[in-house]
Amino acid sequence: MSTATATGPRTRRPVRQDPAERRRALYHLASPVSVLTTGPESRMHGTTASTVTLVSREPLLVGVVLRAGSSFARRAAATGRFAINVLGGDQAGVARRFADSGRPDGSAQFAGLAWTADPYAQAPLIAGALAHYTCRFHSAHAAGDSELLLGHVVRARADEGLPLLTYAGRLHAGTLHPAKEAAAS
Structure with missing residues (x-):
């Protein structure tokens, strides 16, 4: 059995492109x-x-990208556990609440929000979320201007519904339509 590797020129010119177009x-x-x-x-x-x-998939690891120096990553590393709440299409307000840098600290962030504490992570599981993943902190890695947080999934639960998505810089209530297959020619 042979393996081939593609090799290209050893020196490459930088590609010039407008940074705004890349974003x-x-x-x-x-x-x-x-x-x-x-x-x-x-x-x-x-x-x-x-x-x-x-x-x-083996071991079951999820990755989360956060801004570098994220206080969440520090807290997850300190406790060794965290939860991921995948939001439903009707939870844009919840997404905005936790994205607001002016939100209160601690349990006040969760005031008026229905949640239960996960028995393993002791982290809030937000009611109405499509899925919850309870994770054991695995590692965190610097990645440019971001930080990659890895979690080992120890518990997971999923419900029915459509997701809240981010696309083109905006939040969208997900609609799922099966892709149309191109006709064979």
């Missing part, structure tokens, strides 16, 4: 919106994240 193109990556939470109640914290993805 505009990146807005076309649709992704579900989640609220990450930590506990216990005396030290609760939540933050909105729009980049949560499956990283590994």
